[in-house]
Amino acid sequence: MxxxxxxxxxxxxxxxxxxxxxxxxxxxxxxxxxxxxxxxxxxxVVDALNLGTRAAELATASSTVSVLIRSVALVTVVTVASILLGVALAVLTVQGDLPYSRFWTVLCALPLAVPSYLGAFAFVSAFGPNGELADLLAPIGIDAVPSVYGFAGAAFVLTLYTYPYVFLTTRASLLSLDGTLVEAGQTLNSGRWEAFRRITLPQILPGIAAGALLVALYTMADFGTPNIMRVEVFTQFIYAQYNAFARDYAAVLSLQLLAVTAVVLAIESRIGVDESGAYESSGSRGALDVDLGVWRYPALLVPVLVGVLSIALPVAIFGMWLLQGGPGYEAGRMAFSxxxxxxxxxxxxxxxxxxxxxxxxxxxxxxxxxxxxxxxxxxxxxxxxxxxxxxxxxxxxxxxxxxxxxxxxxxxxxxxxxxxxxxxxxxxxxxxxxxxxxxxxxxxxxxxxxxxxxxxxxxxxxxxxxxxxxxxxxxxxxxxxxxxxxxxxxxxxxxxxxxxxxxxxxDTLVTYIWRVKEAGLYGQAAVPALVLVAISGLSMAVILAQETGD
Structure with a gap:
């Protein structure tokens, strides 16, 4: 060298x-x-250890177990409902021959632009005991409407604003689906449902699981919506204990909530690993179109109803608050700045x-x-x-x-x-x-x-x-x-x-909204609510701009 x-x-x-x-x-x-x-x-963990053996007693107390069961039940119901609604809408917008499919895709994704606690505000204002619906029905002799408060109301509102996670991830999986596999299944005399269950579903399952994980984590962490809908869940229980100066107890509860989160992550990791049916092929990509026939226009009722309840209703309520104004806007130093x-x-x-x-x-x-x-x-x-x-x-x-x-x-x-x-x-x-x-x-x-x-x-x-x-x-x-x-x-x-x-x-926009909510002055939340919806809508523009297909 x-x-x-x-x-x-x-x-x-x-x-x-x-x-x-x-x-x-x-x-x-x-x-x-x-x-x-x-x-x-x-x-x-350090805070919890300060309690010694009392930590186990508090963790297994009847009140703690009751709130834990209710929280897990809410997460389960919302996740299952979001999967059913999100997958159905994803299949409709990707495979169904809907007119103006791009419009319906955007509409189905838009609920993510509305924070769920703002949706809860709108539903309580519209369907609560003294809400707009009650005022409309009073002249015709209907003095009471079913309560929107409680477990069912919270589950409904959370599903309405979290299902787009499943919708978007499932839609992405369908757009990358190998259509030749579905065609092959149908040539083997498999019906449409059988082909979906045996061929399509295993391939899109990781996408469904990814969306379901986001729904579960969001529901478990949500504080505002259950509070507004008057359902005591773990987040509220922790907040109440901390404000009651039971900091160590709040730490124990927090660790329990983290443990439930870890279980959710573990379940998703097992489902998301695609070992049984999600395989690749060199065939043409893209989901197979489905002719809806006479069900084409009735099927549109699903995205229309979702859009009305999740987008049109809150914007209408916030707009009404903005136009009506009302007493109490200067009371208690609650004026918006x-x-x-x-x-x-x-x-x-x-x-x-x-x-x-x-x-x-x-x-x-x-x-x-x-x-x-x-x-x-x-x-x-x-x-x-x-x-x-x-x-x-x-x-x-x-x-x-x-x-x-x-x-x-x-x-x-x-x-x-x-x-x-x-x-x-x-x-x-x-x-x-x-x-x-x-x-x-x-x-x-x-x-x-x-x-x-x-x-x-x-x-x-x-x-x-x-x-x-x-x-x-x-x-x-x-x-x-x-x-x-x-x-x-x-x-x-x-x-x-x-x-x-x-x-x-x-104060910020969200803390001001929460202050006026606590004071019962919902009308004052109009401007910050509309601002938050507009800013959140930008995120949907980013997501949908990255999407291919259609």
């Missing part, structure tokens, strides 16, 4: 050593970030920016490294995403009250006042809760980057940082923007964490 070759080989070894060192550093950084994000949730919208937007922008900055090293390292530590760092933050907002809030408050005073004593800095119930704490909660959305988006974009471009840039002598700035970042920018947008939109709608962690006297 001559001299120049030895120099080149030495240079390659040096570059390789530096690259390896950077990869290790990036992996350790990603793991450290993930640990910081998950740590406060683990502090619930646009500063609440400004606060919401600022918090959401901060959460989106911090989430992207934190997600970048985790997502990029996960996309490029196959080490177990990199995989763990990628998956660990999803614990926060699966944690109900109220549980996360209690974990952060407990951690702050237990740990921050000790830190203040050691450092001489009043970190309690700096962090406890402040904007930084609130933003941190949003990052823990929603940052995995940014991780997923950035990771997907990074995996799509052509590695030859990066290698070419490094061959030309550019450093890793310079290559990332000039080559990788511009290519993954759409994924970064999409992740930031998702965090922004979900932050705007988050209720329990915002309610519990906001600074004293600090």
């Amino acid at each position: 001559n001299g120049p070759e030895r120099v080149r080989n030495a240079a390659k070894r040096g570059t390789g050593d530096r690259s390896h060192a950077i990869d290790v550093s990036l992996t350790l950084l990603a793991a450290a970030i993930a640990a910081v994000l998950v740590l406060p949730i683990g502090w619930l 646009w500063s609440y919208g400004w606060n919401s937007a600022n918090l959401a922008l901060l959460a989106a920016a911090v989430s992207v900055l934190v997600a970048l090293p985790i997502a990029i390292n996960s996309a490029r490294s196959e080490s177990r530590l990199a995989t763990l760092a990628d998956r660990a933050p999803y614990v926060g995403y699966a944690t109900p907002g109220i549980v996360l809030a209690i974990a952060l408050l407990s951690f702050s009250l237990d740990v921050l005073p000790t830190v203040a004593d050691l450092t001489g800095v009043d970190v309690v006042e700096t962090f406890y119930k402040t904007v930084p704490m609130l933003v941190f909660a949003y990052v823990v809760r929603f940052m995995p959305q940014a991780i997923g988006s950035i990771r997907t974009s990074t995996l799509q980057v052509d590695q030859h471009l990066i290698e070419a840039a490094q061959t030309l002598g550019r450093s890793r940082l310079n290559t990332f700035r000039t080559v990788t970042l511009p290519l993954i920018l759409p994924g970064v923007a999409a992740g930031a947008a998702l965090v922004f939109l979900t932050t705007m709608k988050e209720l329990p964490a915002t309610l519990m962690l906001r600074p004293l006297g600090f």
